Amino acid sequence: MTDFTTARPFAHEDVAHWDIETEVAIVGFGASGASAAIEAAQAGARTTIFEMGSGSGGASALSGGEIYVGGGTDVQQAAGFDDSVEALEAYLMMAGGPDADAAKVTLYARESLAHFQWLKDQGVPYKGTFVPGKIIEPETDDTLIWSGSEEAWPFSEKSRPAPRGHVIQHMGWGGGRRLVDVLEAKARELGVEVRCDARVLSLVADRDGAVTGLIVKIDNKPQFVRASRGVVLCTGGFCMNQDMLRRYAPEALRLSDPIGENDNGSGILMGMGAGGDAIHMDQFFTTCPWIMPPSLVYGIIVNERGQRFINEDCYHGRVSRTMIDQPGGRVFLLADNAIFERPFELSRIEIAAVGETWEEVEQELGMAEGTLAATVHTFNRYAAEGHDPVYRKHPQWLKVLNEGPFVALELNFSESFFSFFTLGGLNTLPTGEVLDSAGRAVRGLYAAGRATSGLPRWGHGYSSGMSLADCTFFGRQAGKQAATAGTATLVEAAE
């Protein structure tokens, strides 16, 4: 077999024979690929999905099926929240970090309500009910939850808070599988061809750099696929590729639990090899489910030096991501007897120290005298007054931690459960067109989801549902754009 590589496209001029002909070839059958396929097929293009696994799913199917939408959905309104496009946009800009993609954010905020309707139109069920409180995903089949840092400083100062995590109707965790099933059914209904157990080996590009097809391994044979209108990379991130993590995001090597199925970064590499520019490759989302049970959110979190480092009422992933920035490999969640409950078993959070006083806890952890204990006493003094002038935790989560015995729970990056996935990827226009480093579109090449740097592109700003929002919405744009290449029309703008 010829030695194909993801690092460089195969030369179009050297293709002797096309084994498969299609118009839009989509690589990867998670939420991005399915959404792209639906739009491409509806736009009239012959559409084929190539999936390396044995069926649809990808990382999307491992998720909770939660989508970050706002601007005043029916569910938000029914629960009494008055969200706006402006508030959603402001939040997404903050969440996007120092290089938030204003074009994508603005478009998504404006079209968020229409996108929610589109999801329903595809058959995604929503019960329409709100679950208050600080949770990771509903244990029930309810819809709306607080899924980010909306109520926490500094987000709450610049964007009017509203819950925006909209979860597919599904009893318990894991609704992502159902979400992909619904989208898959719709894609198949529209006549999209699906090739599973089909691993893409290489893109094909002509000598002008335009992508014209790909080479797929099917039945252990390389098959040459002509994609006359374009290739859409929906291959996910690279959390399962240790070598890529080492080269681009080595801090993530400290984490134990990638959320992925075949997230080996192959699409990003192929896109780069075809001239695409990969950006913010150091960024990743991570979280440890330390807010289960939620009474622990009344606790405070300190690093190995006994110092707090964030308002603990932020989104659990933002708090967890900030843990990684701390000196050393451990952080501690401090609780008193009134709020202590045993942590969620799967979190692998262990008790590191117990004491009748905070000084005893400090000593048992081997910390210098006057560090952890001083931190708690300062926190307590202000909590008693109902505020936290140091890290601005919201008063609703303040509790004086003075009811002994006291406990330090240990979160250890290499031993506790820190799930993660990568956020860096190909630089794309809102249309899904992949840009080269000079800002020009690579002809015939599109991408969406975690193969791109999208709405979620800053580990410290991630909120639950942002990735699936990005996958489904910008997957749609990419599919439509590929199918109608040359028209430069966005999905919603055309409707």
Next chain:
Amino acid sequence: MTDFTTARPFAHEDVAHWDIETEVAIVGFGASGASAAIEAAQAGARTTIFEMGSGSGGASALSGGEIYVGGGTDVQQAAGFDDSVEALEAYLMMAGGPDADAAKVTLYARESLAHFQWLKDQGVPYKGTFVPGKIIEPETDDTLIWSGSEEAWPFSEKSRPAPRGHVIQHMGWGGGRRLVDVLEAKARELGVEVRCDARVLSLVADRDGAVTGLIVKIDNKPQFVRASRGVVLCTGGFCMNQDMLRRYAPEALRLSDPIGENDNGSGILMGMGAGGDAIHMDQFFTTCPWIMPPSLVYGIIVNERGQRFINEDCYHGRVSRTMIDQPGGRVFLLADNAIFERPFELSRIEIAAVGETWEEVEQELGMAEGTLAATVHTFNRYAAEGHDPVYRKHPQWLKVLNEGPFVALELNFSESFFSFFTLGGLNTLPTGEVLDSAGRAVRGLYAAGRATSGLPRWGHGYSSGMSLADCTFFGRQAGKQAATAGTATLVEAAE
């Protein structure tokens, strides 16, 4: 004029006529390019340097001309330091961070003494004298200084400390200009052709991806240059390219003072376009000269929450880089009357608060009561005992800060002097061969210095002299390898 781009090589097959023929084409005439040229010419290759500026220099000429070498140089020995290859290697591995390049580190540690001799052989003068203390560069023409975190925790625990910054003999700061002059003279003596005011527009590669030449703008006309043995990119980093900073290292956008001449990243972009893999693009070095006068090193540094965050006796750049990780945009250097002297004027460090007590300083800064003052009191209590169990500052830099009045000096990322340059770049073998994302060498393409991710590749581990060490040593390897392509022989291994 045809629309050339750095994002993609021009097709070799479309070159109608070669205007210039050479064997090794070197792009950029700083320390890397000069070192590469010397070796290439000595290996017998016809060698041409293309420099976009009007003369040699680059960022190297803006430096202090300090090179990080060790393992027991004559200068170290004369000053009574017993350094070893093992200690140098251990230090460089720590300094390289989570993805230190073991192959480069091991080779450089082993060949460090021979490389120092090579520098002398080219005519680089060294006085041979040691200057003790914590300084940035000698004000004199002395040679050896402590230029990193060798004596500071945690480096001191894993590598026996020795000073390793070897500065060219030159009165005062700025010896980098002389270093490049010496190397330039040697290169010219060897018959290297030099084309200045020659901006490279694009690489040329054949349809198999091998780099065969480049296109250079000379006299406002594109000239096609055939480089029969290879192209060596010695173009520096991208600290002066705002768009690249935004896409790859947005945290550096907060900093005010790039150290560069034409460090626009063009070589990195051209290398990427030719299939090269750019790694650790988020990494950068930064420093604010807060250790001038050095009495201020007895002070402690706190973030906006009044918390310390590092042992302040680390290399000034490591301390400065860690400042950027802190919440907010300001940090404060705290001094008492005994150690206070006015900061180096160019640092743009201002007095933010003065008080008769630390509580007054805390209040004047608007910090919550019991934060900054508590930090100082805890530090003082331990300093009086001669240790710092919280951040492990070395006892030699501990002083009880109890002689009022007290002052908080403000370091503000956007207003104080934070010089910086980037550390991410092309992934290369120790031979300078540029690797693609699959780990295969791009034929005909080499790189060195800040166009690569080299010895210095982690902002938190940078030490003065590491970049010029990398530029000169691995510039040599790349020049030799290009000149003798196919032999895979390293410079020193061949000697």
